[in-house]
Amino acid sequence: MSISLLNSERPAGQLDLRLQRIAQRVGAAGLVIVPCVIGMNASFGRITWIDLFEAAADIAVLSAIMIAALRSHLVRPALYSGLMLLFSIFWCASFGELHLGQVNATSFPLVLFIPVFLSLALDYRLLAALAPVQALLVFVYAHQYGAAFGAADSAGFDSVGIVYAVLSGIMVSLVAILAWIRQHSDDELIRALDEKDRLASTDSLTGLMNRRAFMDSLNALCANDSTFAVAFLDLDRFKPLNDQFGHAAGDAVLRELSNRLQQVAGVRAAARLGGDELAVALDPCLSGAELDQTIASLHAGLTRQVEWEGKSLLVGVSIGYATNVRDAQSLPTLLKAADTAMRRAKAHQSGWASFSAELDGAALDTHSPEIEFRSALARGDLRAAIQPIADAATLELVGYEILSRWTQCGLRQTPEPNEFIPIAERLGLLNELLWITLDETLRSGGLTPNRLAVNISPAQLQAPDFVDCFINLLKARAVDPACITLEITEQVAYRNIESNVQMLEKARRAGMTIALDDFGTGYSSLSMLDRLPLDKVKIDKSFSQRSGLSDRSDSILHASIRLAKQLNLTCCVEGIETEEAARKVRLFGADEIQGYWIGRPVLLEDSRQLFKRAS
Numbered sequence: 001m002s003i004s005l006l007n008s009e010r011p012a013g014q015l016d017l018r019l020q021r022i023a024q025r026v027g028a029a030g031l032v033i034v035p036c037v038i039g040m041n042a043s044f045g046r047i048t049w050i051d052l053f054e055a056a057a058d059i060a061v062l063s064a065i066m067i068a069a070l071r072s073h074l075v076r077p078a079l080y081s082g083l084m085l086l087f088s089i090f091w092c093a094s095f096g097e098l099h100l101g102q103v104n105a106t107s108f109p110l111v112l113f114i115p116v117f118l119s120l121a122l123d124y125r126l127l128a129a130l131a132p133v134q135a136l137l138v139f140v141y142a143h144q145y146g147a148a149f150g151a152a153d154s155a156g157f158d159s160v161g162i163v164y165a166v167l168s169g170i171m172v173s174l175v176a177i178l179a180w181i182r183q184h185s186d187d188e189l190i191r192a193l194d195e196k197d198r199l200a201s202t203d204s205l206t207g208l209m210n211r212r213a214f215m216d217s218l219n220a221l222c223a224n225d226s227t228f229a230v231a232f233l234d235l236d237r238f239k240p241l242n243d244q245f246g247h248a249a250g251d252a253v254l255r256e257l258s259n260r261l262q263q264v265a266g267v268r269a270a271a272r273l274g275g276d277e278l279a280v281a282l283d284p285c286l287s288g289a290e291l292d293q294t295i296a297s298l299h300a301g302l303t304r305q306v307e308w309e310g311k312s313l314l315v316g317v318s319i320g321y322a323t324n325v326r327d328a329q330s331l332p333t334l335l336k337a338a339d340t341a342m343r344r345a346k347a348h349q350s351g352w353a354s355f356s357a358e359l360d361g362a363a364l365d366t367h368s369p370e371i372e373f374r375s376a377l378a379r380g381d382l383r384a385a386i387q388p389i390a391d392a393a394t395l396e397l398v399g400y401e402i403l404s405r406w407t408q409c410g411l412r413q414t415p416e417p418n419e420f421i422p423i424a425e426r427l428g429l430l431n432e433l434l435w436i437t438l439d440e441t442l443r444s445g446g447l448t449p450n451r452l453a454v455n456i457s458p459a460q461l462q463a464p465d466f467v468d469c470f471i472n473l474l475k476a477r478a479v480d481p482a483c484i485t486l487e488i489t490e491q492v493a494y495r496n497i498e499s500n501v502q503m504l505e506k507a508r509r510a511g512m513t514i515a516l517d518d519f520g521t522g523y524s525s526l527s528m529l530d531r532l533p534l535d536k537v538k539i540d541k542s543f544s545q546r547s548g549l550s551d552r553s554d555s556i557l558h559a560s561i562r563l564a565k566q567l568n569l570t571c572c573v574e575g576i577e578t579e580e581a582a583r584k585v586r587l588f589g590a591d592e593i594q595g596y597w598i599g600r601p602v603l604l605e606d607s608r609q610l611f612k613r614a615s
């Protein structure tokens with residue numbers, strides 16, 4: 001699997017470009033110099049057939065270097081082998097001329113300098129190998145040169161030859177050292193630029209691509225003219241996990257899930273887009289059933305437990321995917337489609353969903369839910385709904401839970417509370433929403449009985465004046481705080497538990513009741529019963545809905561109710577949809593019931609002709 005598809009403009013590539021420019025210059029300069037030298041020699045009448053042979057061979061080699069440089073193909077081997085060939089040709093020609101006696105006083109300095117000049121652009125390893133060869137050739141040349149000129153003292157000429165040979169070898173060695181220094185600093189530069197490149201395109205926590213690099217990789221896939229699918233992944237229950245176990249645990253989960261992500265067959269590129277949002281591009285060859293199968297494996301792989309410091313951490317993941325991209329222009333639409341499908345998967349807790357034009361099309365065309373939510377709140381399109389709560393034994397209504405409803409939504413599918421409450425939380429508008437729905441309920445008056453339950457998220461308790469504001473609002477409407485139940489989830493205990501507990505105790509002192517909502521769905525429900533100041537427990541609807549499926553589920557429901565009773569807490573069971581369920585939980589000892597059988601949540605404004613079932 002290739003995770004990185006990117007970075008054609010790598011630093012190493014820039015150095016290749018430099019080498020290409022050098023090859024071009026060597027080729028061009030050589031192709032000018034060689035004919036000029038031949039021309040000059042010809043004008044002085046000193047041209048020999050060896051000169052012609054040498055010039056022809058040089059031009060052939062230089063042309064090859066030039067062609068390789070212009071075509072950007074095999075530049076390095078062409079340049080290095082070409083220069084070695086020019087070196088060899090020069091020496092062959094020099095010895096040939098020496099043998100034929102076609103040497104003069106200027107020939108000797110030429111063999112000292114021209115080979116060094118020719119080797120300037122070589123790799124340092126080739127230069128190091130060439131240094132002794134050059135020294136040896138100079139020495140042999142000097143020896144034969146002395147003999148050819150009939151030097152009287154041939155031994156003396158040999159010692160001069162040794163000096164020249166050593167100097168020549170040293171010159172090539174110096175060039176080799178300079179080339180090594182340059183190459184070494186180039187390597188350092190490449191490493192530094194590579195690292196900079198890696199950091200700029202990588203998410204430092206997970207090692208996955210970041211958003212920018214991911215977009216580059218999608219563009220690269222588009223450039224290959226392929227149709228491929230993109231999946232958006234958003235972790236479920238990640239924030240509570242972070243709150244409960246701390247950021248180190250959250251980081252460990254993200255790292256582990258990222259590793260797993262990369263191991264799933266069919267994942268072509270994987271990225272962390274930010275927070276707990278991940279994205280993958282899938283192999284272009286995947287479509288239809290194979291694509292669905294890959295997404296299912298992705299989901300199964302990520303929803304396994306993560307072991308961390310002796311604890312088993314579990315988060316869920318919602319995946320949305322979309323396919324059929326044809327060009328880079330349609331990429332943003334593809335990404336938005338996958339994102340929209342992911343939101344549907346999350347809202348319906350279905351694990352994964354493929355983009356459907358029918359279900360998601362309108363959501364795709366509108367603004368983001370965040371923008372819509374803000375303006376809906378300002379327009380008054382967020383309204384209070386109420387759901388009755390009844391006494392389990394007598395079925396008399398004992399109060400109502402206030403639930404928010406988004407009416408008149410510009411999006412095709414009106415978001416449900418499970419979708420817009422997290423948005424309100426992200427935007428810091430939960431208190432605003434609470435005041436609006438509570439005030440609407442209090443203003444309407446006339447609800448009998450007048451006990452009201454409101455849902456409070458942990459973030460709301462963080463504001464130091466939360467309870468005071470609440471009490472002031474009740475005072476303004478002449479409502480006794482004793483009529484109010486605050487429904488909290490055990491997430492309030494994950495972070496700043498001390499201050500949250502103080503806030504809840506203050507509310508209790510003012511007369512309010514505290515209920516632990518969704519009991520049994522969290523990570524550590526039992527210890528919460530001890531740590532939080534509670535009056536009531538609401539057993540999550542999943543328990544009552546599983547009841548009857550097996551003796552075991554019944555036993556769990558029964559035991560949960562008994563536990564609450566033993567702790568002197570009022571016990572309410574949620575999700576009662578049938579008469580049989582109501583009868584059963586009453587027998588198990590529940591004090592209160594809530595659910596569709598008693599009454600569905602209805603908008604406050606429609607609540608008049610309601611709740612007929614309750615006596």
Ligand code: C2E
Nearest residue numbers: 403404417418421455456457575576577594595596597601
């Ligand atoms: P919750 O507090 O557990 O509220 C009960 C949820 O169960 C409601 O969903 C209600 O419509 C649903 N429900 C009630 N009876 C039955 C039943 O018999 N069967 C089934 N299947 N479901 C039933 P809803 O209104 O979608 O709210 C979902 C959650 O959103 C609520 O869960 C609550 O935690 C949160 N929420 C709703 N409104 C607000 C709000 O104004 N502020 C805050 N902070 N949270 C809210």
Ligand code: CA
Nearest residue numbers: 401455487517
């Ligand atoms: Ca509730």
Ligand code: CA
Nearest residue numbers: 517518538574
């Ligand atoms: Ca609940």
